[in-house]
Amino acid sequence: MEQEVCMDFLAKLRELVDKGVDVSAEFLAKAKAKAEEAGEKGALRVEIYQLEQKAKQVSTLLGAEVYHAFIEKGQKTITAESPAIRDHLEELSRLRSLLETKQRRLEELSDT
Numbered sequence: 001m002e003q004e005v006c007m008d009f010l011a012k013l014r015e016l017v018d019k020g021v022d023v024s025a026e027f028l029a030k031a032k033a034k035a036e037e038a039g040e041k042g043a044l045r046v047e048i049y050q051l052e053q054k055a056k057q058v059s060t061l062l063g064a065e066v067y068h069a070f071i072e073k074g075q076k077t078i079t080a081e082s083p084a085i086r087d088h089l090e091e092l093s094r095l096r097s098l099l100e101t102k103q104r105r106l107e108e109l110s111d112t
Helices: 002-072 083-111
Strands: none
Touching (some): 002 083
């Protein structure tokens, strides 16, 4: 009888330990996923900031190019098809597209 109680106790103890291990493994998996998500969010925020700064630089260059055309070259008109202007506008469009993609991904991660 005493041996049965001891065996019963050991079986229950083993069951509790197994459940604890399962819970710990599940917790660690969730913690790992959250850490990876936080890392991705941080990386996205940095990329978004860098893209915004690059867009500001390109906008500044675009403004300088327009100033140069009007004031220094004495042009009366310029168009979006002027080579230097077109290049800056294309770069701004590319940066805007990248920014939108990164911002959408960040929103997706924040919604989960």
